[in-house]
Amino acid sequence: MKHIGLDFGTANTSVSVLDGEELAVLPLERQSVSLPSTLFFDFEDGSTQIGQAAFDRYYFGDQGRFLRSFKSALGTRTIDHTIRIKHDTYQIRDIIRHYIGEVLSRAQAQLGTTIDSLVVGRPVNFIDDNPLADQQAEDTLRQIVSDLGVSNIEFQLEPIAAALNYGVTIVGEEVVLVIDIGAGTSDFSVVKFQAKGSADSVKSEVIANCGIHIGGNDFDKVIALERVMPLFGYRQRFKRRPELEAPRSYFLNASSWHQIDLLYDRKVLATLAELEPQMEQPDTFARFSQLIRSRQPHKVLTSVEQAKRKLGADDATQVEMPFVEDSVSLPLSVSQLNTHINELCIQIIATANQAIENAGLKKPDIDTVYLTGGSMGIRHLSQMVASEFEHSKIVEGDRSTAVARGLALDAKVKFG
Structure with missing residues (x-):
């Protein structure tokens, strides 16, 4: 079978x-x-x-x-x-x-x-x-x-599936914290393994699970919102009401992979057209309207995602957007990336520690931290994990297939 x-x-x-x-x-x-x-x-x-x-x-x-x-x-x-x-x-x-x-x-x-x-x-x-x-x-x-x-x-x-994949390699007894950082969520399991030297002999006990709805897409979102969307009128103010900013919801949707389609609506496009002449810099806001009309926000996020991945190895790169008028390219450094995503990473680490607390354990009780998920390629996050669990063995699983x-x-x- x-x-x-x-x-x-x-x-x-x-x-x-x-x-x-x-x-x-x-x-x-x-x-x-x-x-x-x-x-x-x-x-x-x-x-x-x-x-x-x-x-x-x-x-x-x-x-x-x-x-x-x-x-x-x-x-x-x-x-x-x-x-x-x-x-x-x-x-x-x-x-x-x-x-x-x-x-x-x-x-x-x-x-x-x-x-x-x-x-x-x-x-x-x-x-x-x-x-x-x-x-x-x-x-x-x-x-x-x-x-x-x-x-x-x-x-x-x-995370339990990832743990089972790791478990077949174990000889002896280990308490494992699985950290699975995906695009949409970050998931954690504390699992106790016992093995006598073969895959069939492995026994596992799931002690605790924990998760938070933060992942790689959220990293893309905050980078897009803070670094890219100002080029399209984000945080721009009204001419006659300078105490008010342009509606934030449109830019949030344009920076969120799963919400972009909410913008492809005639009412939204009509509202954006009405807002353009009311803004301090109508031409900049018009660029945002054109971005939506041409259905290119996915390309913006793709450019952001590609730059984010490059910073897994490089110290600086460009968010390249050749599809935008004048072929815009924005610099992005590791330092800037770390600043943008730091609060999200802190929440991820806190949830990992919550999983250990839910298991009734302390960090020194964790023998191995098993890492998987595509977003573990973020250098800042992996460094924070290594520092937080410095007394545990760090094992990097296959980011793409460990769960499967x-x-x-x-x-x-x-x-x-």
Whole structure:
């Protein structure tokens, strides 16, 4: 029996399979095992694309509608938000169903069989401090996967899945703090492992879980808002009411991957047109209106994200926006990045410590800190983790596939 795991992520998605003793992550696009969680509706030929192909269609100018980070809508009112795509209307739940359906179709084609049983990863909290909304998010995702023909659906917390992937390497006894920093959430589990020298002998006890709705997308948001959006009129004031700034909500939406589509509305565009002549610098604010009309905020965030990643190794870079009039390029240094994201990183570290406290332990009790998730590539955050847990062994897992691999291992436990 093949045991399957689905890691549907805010930024990327993976499917894993445990076939006997062989554990693998399936290549879903060309040879890549990590598929961007994106979708593009092509207005010219009526086709839809997912993954990197969707991004390429959008970025290189094909006429259509681009969506990304739709997982973040789970558990929020946005899940029922209706968007118009050419002559049709869709809810965000329809977008998620279409995307996951294509992912499962590609996986089944490689497996040569239908997927009847599936373990799906989920964050510790889809929504912070709201158990009802959190359960609604899981129920919605369960219904979507069920609608796609999967009969047996189980969920596993993403940090526990990552822990299971690490656990097969353990010999002896370890208390492990798993830190999984994704695009949408940061999740933590404290797990006690006991092993006698083989993968089959590993026993695990989950002592505590904790999570916070902060991730790489939030880093992008604060960088875009503080560094880029002033070029488009953010914090600009009204001519006749200088005590008032331009409405902040539009710039917040333009800086948030999963809320950009809220701006593609005729009423929003009409309001922006009305605001332009009222601002102190109408030409600057007009640039923002044009950004929305040309549906390019995703390109802005892509430029921000690329600059953020470069600063994982470099000390300075540029946020390059050739698609904006006059081909704007803004400098961004490591120091500036650290200043912008520092408060978010402090909250992440505090939540990691909360997980240890919830486990009834202290930091010296943690033998190993296991790191995974794409946003662990942020240098400032990784340095803060190393400093905070200086007495523990730091192990870096595969940022893209650790969770997916653990989900397949868990599928064997759950489905036999």
